[in-house]
Amino acid sequence: MDLFKSKPSAAKKTVLIIDDEEDFCHFVRLNLEETGQYEAITATSGAEGIKKAIQHQPDIILLDIIMPGMTGTQVAEELLNNKSTKSIPIIFVTAIAKRSEVGHKDEKIGGRLFMFKPVKFDDLIAEINSQLK
Numbered sequence: 509m510d511l512f513k514s515k516p517s518a519a520k521k522t523v524l525i526i527d528d529e530e531d532f533c534h535f536v537r538l539n540l541e542e543t544g545q546y547e548a549i550t551a552t553s554g555a556e557g558i559k560k561a562i563q564h565q566p567d568i569i570l571l572d573i574i575m576p577g578m579t580g581t582q583v584a585e586e587l588l589n590n591k592s593t594k595s596i597p598i599i600f601v602t603a604i605a606k607r608s609e610v611g612h613k614d615e616k617i618g619g620r621l622f623m624f625k626p627v628k629f630d631d632l633i634a635e636i637n638s639q640l641k
Contacts, residue, residue: 521640522564525550526557526583527572527601532625536570539629546636554578558586561593568639570632573602573622597639601627
């Protein structure tokens with residue numbers, strides 16, 4: 509039995525999920541990893557998310573907007589200002605507005621896509637794949 513955690517497969521993409529809702533992080537991580545296409549890392553605060561983004565260099569970040577201490581937009585700004593993380597794509601995932609209030613299309617904040625909670629998993633996968641192309 510291998511007691512050491514294996515390094516993520518080169519074929520798998522790494523997704524960093526930054527959201528203060530632990531249940532959201534848990535279920536999105538499980539669903540992503542179940543596809544066999546992704547390794548997922550979670551962070552439940554903005555500061556922790558920035559640290560993990562620098563440390564792990566994920567392929568893409570799913571970022572909540574409303575979080576205590578540091579908002580998602582502040583996290584995104586910090587990541588943009590860091591030369592090692594500035595090119596990592598970010599998809600904002602938010603509950604600040606309902607899809608019905610804004611329309612059916614996902615919108616952009618500062619040129620970055622945002623999706624509405626609750627997120628439809630098929631839509632999330634499609635958007636991740638689109639951003640990674």
